Amino acid sequence: MSGDQIGNLIYLVLLGGVLVSWFFVQGRASLGKTMQQMAAWALIFVGVIAVFGLWSDIRGTVMPQQMVVGGEEGGIELPRAPDGHYYVTLQINGTPTRFVVDTGATSVVLTRSAAERAGIDVDSLHFLSAAMTANGKVQTAPVTLDTVELGPFADQRVAAYLNAGDMQNSLLGMTYLDRYSSLQISGGKMVLQR
Incomplete structure (x- = not known):
């Protein structure tokens, strides 16, 4: 002592x-x-x-936290949140942005506030496309994210959309998840591997 x-x-x-x-x-x-x-x-x-x-x-x-497992050759382990969803924080243009992992979403979809924090000029966007959501049809605007980082994995010029409607969380859809060779869910954890 x-x-x-x-x-x-x-x-x-x-x-x-x-x-x-x-x-x-x-x-x-x-x-x-x-x-x-x-x-x-x-x-x-x-x-x-x-x-x-x-x-x-x-x-x-x-409040479970995401973690990198096995270094650059390993992957990212995401614990299931108490609400049953998997959440992940990515660096979008250098800004931490929280997403809900949504394998039912085709694309990466940002909320208005997430896009503004990432330095996207929201007022100059044209909401000419539409998407079908659980809440019905919403207007969207295509954007390009300069950098998207998750742990040791970095991607440039990632296509995404900005939702014109109200969304609580940004969605991490399949256009980003397809960049990983494996997505496994087991024992209350999701593991993304490249």
Whole structure:
């Protein structure tokens, strides 16, 4: 045990002693009630320590993160989110952009805000094409993404579309996913390999 840890332990013991003394002084008329309150505070303290100690495990379950597996020859592993979808963050023109992986979508489709963050002049686009979505027909505008990066994999001049309607997430469709030699889903994980 290091000197800092010993000092922290002494501090916590003294703090605990002060709290226990305070409980006894305040509740000397009703000792049973004081013991109940002490037990409640002890449980709260243990609960806080448990959450703090297990936070990395809790975060990994609630907010799973994508990761590169096996270096450049490996792939990208995407955990299934609690809502059942697979999400991935790509660098679009150097800007992190979150996508939902959609094997039912033909193309890469950006939301208006994602396109603006990636430096695309949205106001100069012409929404002349249309796409059929689960919510019906929407107008789209073709765009070209200068760079698309996912882990060690980088692509230039990637065709995409900007959706004129409201979308919560950008969609990563098959025109991008076809660049990978393998897409496997198993055990709550999606693995993309080139």
